[in-house]
Amino acid sequence: MEAVRNEALEAWMREHQYSANSLASAMNSELEALTGRPGTYDGRQVREWRSGRVRWPHAAARHVLAGLSGKTAVDLGFVPRSRTAPAAAPQEDPMYRRALVTGALSLAVAAAAPGSSSTRRIGMSDVGRLQDKFSSVIASDHKRGGQRDIEQQAADLADTALNLQNSGSATQRVRSSLYATAASFRSSAMWAAIDGRRFKDAVAHMREAQTLAELSGDQAIKFRIWSHTGTLYRHMGRPADARAANDVARSLHITRRDPMFASLGLARQMAIQGVSHELRSLPRTFGQAQEAMHRAEGNTHRPLWLLAFWDEAELHSLALTAHLAAGDWATAEYHAHRCLASLRPHMQRSRAITTSRLAQAQLAQGHVDTATRTAMAVTAEAATQHPRVSRMLQEFGAALRATARGSADARAWTEHTAAWKATA
Known part of the structure; x- marks a missing residue:
């Protein structure tokens, strides 16, 4: 049945x-x-x-x-199971x-009750085996971000961590680590949903992740979740809520202890300022984020999720986002080129997003031919399977038709996107 x-x-x-x-x-x-x-x-x-x-x-x-x-x-x-039994x-x-x-x-x-007279003892080795799987989630995100299977894998691993909590006895340190691990997986599910523009699902993951982070007491994962929450609200068009959430992340004492966290918090604040059209604030915030990043160099004892993505390239990526939202096309283009020049090879999703944004900045400045060639450089896989990239390229195509309807570039773009769809 x-x-x-x-x-x-x-x-x-x-x-x-x-x-x-x-x-x-x-x-x-x-x-x-x-x-x-x-x-x-x-x-x-x-x-x-x-x-x-x-x-x-x-x-x-x-x-x-x-x-x-x-x-x-x-x-x-x-x-x-049976409707024949006496009822009320x-x-x-x-x-x-x-x-x-x-x-x-x-x-x-x-x-x-436990299944035997001896209760199983959960240790850090159990936590470590779970944490080893986190790297594959991070790698999938950087390669194919926004996909439902990544979201589901991360959510299932969060459940696995919680199930382990109830499978035996453990010290407080182990239990806190398990909650932090579950929160890490849940925040990755949240990020995959944000990246895939499934905002309702992202909100549900967010609430779960925030609870788990509080149970863990882990400052780094609390920062990640509140920082992601700010990004979620920014993508939802709620800049005031985005700023408030990012302020929570930036107020955590880990940002005072480690400048790398402070740098990321400032950079995401810059992206929110861009959505709010606070153009004058952007150079100063960028400078503060860059200075904090330089102060943090040399310390590698940080969470995997932070080490895997946060660097100078991603700082320029968020600056690109901010200036594009604020309508400063030339500065946005500058940051896009700086980002693409220093992106690590595994950041395939970030490369597609940055290239799409670069094309938008070039088109807004009237560089139709250059912008079209830039947009065509996005891979067919990213253009058709990554929701955020697909949306940006659709917006680019609409702007291209409005700017240069009937031109050779517009026709070339139409033919190129038709080929993408044929291979999808």
């Missing part, structure tokens, strides 16, 4: 702003309050219920959900209700 999505559960979760993982966490806390033992529910189980693949959870889960929601399992959209009348009997609750709690205790 084909699974039927549980719309009632989904609507209740949406109303109360629960993600799959946050609902699982709330259920585990509720179960611990009832039984004295933490539960082992995870986001994957909740998604199984929400998708309809599991239509009737076990008794303990139904009881905990009822306690959290104030609704019966049927009201939450679950379908009993016996449940009105207080003795029956006490027996039902007692049975549910007994099942809950059994579900929470």
Whole structure:
């Protein structure tokens, strides 16, 4: 039988702003309050219920959900395995209700109990094995950013880290590291959604990531998530919210301890200033970000996600973004050339984005032929499969037709994009 999505559960979760993982966490806390033992529910189980693949959870889960929601399992959209059993009348009997609750709690205790007399010990080696997978997520992002499979892989690995929390005993250091690892994966899922312009999904990842970061106490991952939040709001056209989120990132004490974080915070502030058309502020903010970056040189004890992308090329990329948004086309072109000259080879997504923006800056200055050749340099893969690049090139094509309708460049661009689509 084909699974039927549980719309009632989904609507209740949406109303109360629960993600799959946050609902699982709330259920585990509720179960611990009832039984004295933490539960082992995870986001994957909740998604199984929400998708309809599991239509009737076990008794303990139904009881905990009822306690959290104030609704019966049927009201939450679950379908009993047998509809022939006596229904409402016996449940009105207080003795029956006490027996039902007692049975549910007994099942809950059994579900929470370890499988053997010896409890598994989780160590930093377990955390390390998970963190090793983070590098592949980062590499995929730099090569093919914005894809749904990258987002899903990162989200699944975040769930794996959370599941490990409930699989045995651990020191506080290990638990904090696991939360930080889960937050890292969730923030990568958030970034993939931002890059793919799936903003609703990005907001959901953001909320989950922020909670995990707070549980971890890790300043670096808190910075990453709040900095990404600023970028998310900037792309959504909400510069005031973007500035507020980026201010949270910049206020963390890690920016005072390590100038590299301060540099990134300033550069993203510059991009927000560009959207807000604060043209006079841009050179000063760029200078401050560059100076902080130079002060930070030589220290390599930083998170992988920061070391993998933040450098002089990306600083010029954000300066390009800022000046393009503010309408300073010539300065935008300057920063684009500086970025492309120093981009590391693995930054394929960044190269496509920068090239597309360079073409826009050149066209805005009236350099139609040069701009068209620049836009044609974007690879077919990036032009057709990366949502942000595709959108920028569509905007370029519309501007080219408006600027030079019927010209040889406009015809060449039309033929070139037709060839892209044919190979997609």
